[in-house]
Amino acid sequence: MSRAxxxxxxxxxxxxxxxxxxxxxxxxxxxxxxDVGVRVVTITGEIVTGQLLALDGEQVSVRVTRxxxxxxxxxxFPIEDVASATLHRRRSETSFGPFVSTAVGVAGGLLLxxxxxxxxx
Amino acid sequence: MTRGRAIAQVLVACAVGSLGLAxxxxxxxxxxxxxxxxxxxxxxxxxxxxxxxFVGVEEGHVLFDRSYPKSELLTVxxxxxxxxxxxxxxxxxxxxxxxxxxxLVRETHPFSRIDDIEVATGAYFGWGALAGALLxxxxxxxxxxx
Numbered sequence: 515m516s517r518a519x520x521x522x523x524x525x526x527x528x529x530x531x532x533x534x535x536x537x538x539x540x541x542x543x544x545x546x547x548x549d550v551g552v553r554v555v556t557i558t559g560e561i562v563t564g565q566l567l568a569l570d571g572e573q574v575s576v577r578v579t580r581x582x583x584x585x586x587x588x589x590x591f592p593i594e595d596v597a598s599a600t601l602h603r604r605r606s607e608t609s610f611g612p613f614v615s616t617a618v619g620v621a622g623g624l625l626l627x628x629x630x631x632x633x634x635x
Numbered sequence: 636m637t638r639g640r641a642i643a644q645v646l647v648a649c650a651v652g653s654l655g656l657a658x659x660x661x662x663x664x665x666x667x668x669x670x671x672x673x674x675x676x677x678x679x680x681x682x683x684x685x686x687x688x689f690v691g692v693e694e695g696h697v698l699f700d701r702s703y704p705k706s707e708l709l710t711v712x713x714x715x716x717x718x719x720x721x722x723x724x725x726x727x728x729x730x731x732x733x734x735x736x737x738x739l740v741r742e743t744h745p746f747s748r749i750d751d752i753e754v755a756t757g758a759y760f761g762w763g764a765l766a767g768a769l770l771x772x773x774x775x776x777x778x779x780x781x
Contacts, residue, residue, distance in 0.1 A: 537676060537753040540689070548756040551667030552691075563665075569692065571746030593695055593746070600671035600691035607757070619767020620645055626768060627775040 540601075541570040544577065551602035552576055556595050564589075566601065574599050641778035645771060672700065674755040679748055689752055690741070697744050697752070702737045703727065709738060 538548040544567030552566040554574055567575035567588060575590045675689035677699060687699040703709055703722065710721045711730050718730040720740045728742035 536757050537755055540675070540752040540754050543754065543756070548754065550673055550754055550756055551665075553671075563667075569752075571695075571749075574692070593692070596692060596695075598691060598693045601673045601689055601754070602667035602669070602671055603673050604756075605666055605668050616767050619765065620771045622765075622768035623771025623773075624642060624645065624775065626772045627779075630772075631776075631779070 540566070540568075542568055544568055544575065549604055551604065552599055553602065554591060554599045555597045556591060557597045558595075562589060562591075569599065569601075641775050644778075645774065675699065676753045676755075677749065678751040678753075679744075680750045681748075687742075689754060693743070695746065697746060697749050699742055699744075700731055701728070701740050701742055703740055704737050711738070 536548065538546040540550075543550060544565070548566075550566045552564060552569070552574065554562045554576055556562070562576055562578060564576040564578040567577050569575070571593060573590050573592055574596055575588065578587045578589060579585070580587070671690050672688040675687055676684060677687050677689070678684045685701065687701040690698040690700060692698065703720065708723050711718050711733065712721060713719070718733075720727045720730045720738055728740040730738055731741050732739040
């Protein structure tokens with residue numbers, strides 16, 4: 515039974531590790547596997563939205579995906595050509611975060627009850 | 636109450652919650668929220684590190700919102716129609732929101748002052764999951780006692 519408790523603890527730790535926030539450098543966030551949205555407004559007035567690939571003191575790189583065709587295009591803007599660039603969280607993090615948190619919590623509790631109940635604790 | 640019935644009640648509650656949330660999410664057109672700002676840790680070239688909401692970049696400067704706990708050192712002064720927050724005699728930024736215990740300040744810094752910015756991504760759960768697990772365990776345990 516101690517093995518079952520150990521497996522429960524390892525599984526819980528793995529789940530928590532998978533769903534907890536990863537802290538990634540914004541200068542290379544695309545290569546690090548992070549997904550943050552960006553809306554770039556250039557000094558000429560062009561507006562580009564997409565996934566942020568990199569942001570530093572020299573340039574902003576954006577992955578633009580056309581919704582109609584699914585075509586992917588990476589664009590890089592020198593920082594002096596950028597009037598503003600705002601960063602945005604993934605919608606799934608804000609909408610599904612509470613649900614995933616609840617579901618994982620409940621699953622963990624049920625697992626704990628099953629294991630400890632079976633152990634007679 | 637039997638163990639099976641207690642577990643079934645918990646599962647039904649989860650299913651109802653997930654259906655509601657899935658319905659809300661499917662209405663969205665873009666994968667990103669319209670409000671700017673991601674949680675970040677800012678590292679400055681002076682060796683300071685702090686948590687803030689990284690808003691973005693404007694005219695070559697980094698913008699972030701930082702929370703300052705209210706204290707005697709903190710003052711808000713109206714300058715040119717904008718509420719400027721001073722920490723001691725040093726201007727920190729513009730007050731975005733004055734709350735009960737802290738003031739949210741929009742700070743603007745040149746890139747040359749920033750050593751590194753780490754943004755938090757993929758934050759689907761945290762301590763709430765642990766609390767949920769303990770509550771569920773307590774519920775099932777109490778239900779089984781009855």
